[in-house]
Amino acid sequence: MAEDNLLNEIAAIVGRARRPVAMTGAGISAESGIPTFRGKDGFWKDEDVTRLATLEGFLADPHKVWEWYDWRRSQIRQTRPNPGHFAIAEHERLVVGRGGSFTTITQNIDGLHAMAGSHSVVELHGNIWYSRCLKACTTELTHLPSTPLPEYPPPCPRCGDILRPHVVWFGESLDPLVIEESLRLAGEADVMLVVGTSSQVYPAAGLPYVTKRAGGMVIEINLEPTELTYSADFSLHGRSGEILPDLLSRAREFAE
Ligand code: OAD
Numbered sequence: 001m002a003e004d005n006l007l008n009e010i011a012a013i014v015g016r017a018r019r020p021v022a023m024t025g026a027g028i029s030a031e032s033g034i035p036t037f038r039g040k041d042g043f044w045k046d047e048d049v050t051r052l053a054t055l056e057g058f059l060a061d062p063h064k065v066w067e068w069y070d071w072r073r074s075q076i077r078q079t080r081p082n083p084g085h086f087a088i089a090e091h092e093r094l095v096v097g098r099g100g101s102f103t104t105i106t107q108n109i110d111g112l113h114a115m116a117g118s119h120s121v122v123e124l125h126g127n128i129w130y131s132r133c134l135k136a137c138t139t140e141l142t143h144l145p146s147t148p149l150p151e152y153p154p155p156c157p158r159c160g161d162i163l164r165p166h167v168v169w170f171g172e173s174l175d176p177l178v179i180e181e182s183l184r185l186a187g188e189a190d191v192m193l194v195v196g197t198s199s200q201v202y203p204a205a206g207l208p209y210v211t212k213r214a215g216g217m218v219i220e221i222n223l224e225p226t227e228l229t230y231s232a233d234f235s236l237h238g239r240s241g242e243i244l245p246d247l248l249s250r251a252r253e254f255a256e
Pocket of ligand 1: 025027031039042168226
């Protein structure tokens with residue numbers, strides 16, 4: 001009952017928000033079957049893999065890095081959005097339908113938010129289904145939806161040099177335009193839902209503090225306490241695929 005009251009209190013805040021933002025991490029895709037990075041079976045537990053996700057690793061052996069990314073692409077290809085992704089997409093439709101704005105800022109590269117029907121998505125760390133020319137002959141991205149690819153590394157269709165995955169590697173900076181956009185959204189958000197992220201990787205981990213400083217509320221949804229929990233206005237512990245559909249359907253009852 002106490003938990004029910006808390007959920008309704010949070011749902012009222014979310015339901016009345018005009019410019020909510022969802023900030024998501026690997027945890028939201030965990031229930032789709034995509035491993036997280038820092039959990040007990042997390043990706044980055046394997047140090048060799050960490051070395052693959054660098055520009056140096058790519059330049060040393062682009063074939064090997066592409067082979068690994070193609071394996072990851074084939075794993076992600078078999079997954080589908082889960083109720084957490086769908087609840088966010090449905091909430092975006094509701095908020096936009098009544099004249100507000102809703103954006104999902106994600107650290108994930110899997111494309112599952114868009115597949116679930118979210119329209120306004122900022123991908124902080126890129127998207128595994130896109131590539132770009134290593135020599136940057138153009139700023140345009142190349143969409144490579146098929147897996148396995150016919151050859152590693154795939155050639156740039158414009159200049160014939162090699163393509164690299166359109167993802168942010170260790171030691172690389174995020175696209176400044178993407179940072180600017182996410183800082184603006186975080187600063188304007190009246191509510192930020194922070195879902196399934198360990199809140200350890202910046203600049204993403206800093207966005208909830210931007211919302212807080214600007215007067216917005218921060219609501220965390222995670223299996224366990226994180227670096228953010230202490231600063232969040234509310235923290236709900238459990239699976240995002242269960243909490244989000246429940247919370248957001250309650251929120252609809254408070255929508256004005
Ligand atoms: P992490 O692996 O660091 O954290 C995943 C979080 O999700 C943890 O806090 C888990 O407790 C939580 N979690 C797991 N399953 C969940 C579920 N079903 N429901 C709710 N929460 C759940 O992943 P990120 O925080 O996304 O960057 O990692 C941030 C960045 O670090 C990634 O984007 C990646 C990595 O290095 C790049 O590749 C650039």
